[in-house]
Amino acid sequence: GEDVEQSLFLSVREGDSSVINCTYTDSSSTYLYWYKQEPGAGLQLLTYIFSNMDMKQDQRLTVLLNKKDKHLSLRIADTQTGDSAIYFCAVPISGGSYIPTFGRGTSLIVHP
């Protein structure tokens, strides 16, 4: 299997919560990341979580980390049409590398 896995699509109604999931095989890093890619643009860092935390909240964003299960999730509360984008989980994989391995990205589609 892949080192970092995400489902490819998520469709939600405006105002609902969105939950994007990510599983990984291993991590060498003290940080795990979520990036956002808006249409026609490059990726931008959205948020991150320190590996000794299990939750981080930042306004409408909540990141949950389950290290035992190697599972990372991103919850977006009150999802807006402007949240429509591709969301990438990024995890530096063990081996001392500073290079993050990206998931395939989850396309979030928000319906009015």
Added chain:
Amino acid sequence: DVKVTQSSRYLVKRTGEKVFLECVQDMDHENMFWYRQDPGLGLRLIYFSYDVKMKEKGDIPEGYSVSREKKERFSLILESASTNQTSMYLCASSPRTGPGANVLTFGAGSRLTVL
């Protein structure tokens, strides 16, 4: 405040042409990366560089080469473009050390079409 600049947003080339994709960063980052992005496949690392004149192969280096003569500039070269290299190419940079060492700053991307 654009920090990673890719010289061309859109390029159309013919099979067999030599193609240069240029990337410049103004953050004094040591590390620079080239990815290609294809629908359903996500980001795949082509090459990266952790210092001037240094380069390392990523996951899919075949058909590509790179050049890093100056710290701020990292070029991706397609020696003889083929149709299967039609893709979006993303350049990124990151610092070597410190709390941001794993955080990549991306350019806007270069969409290459090879006919």
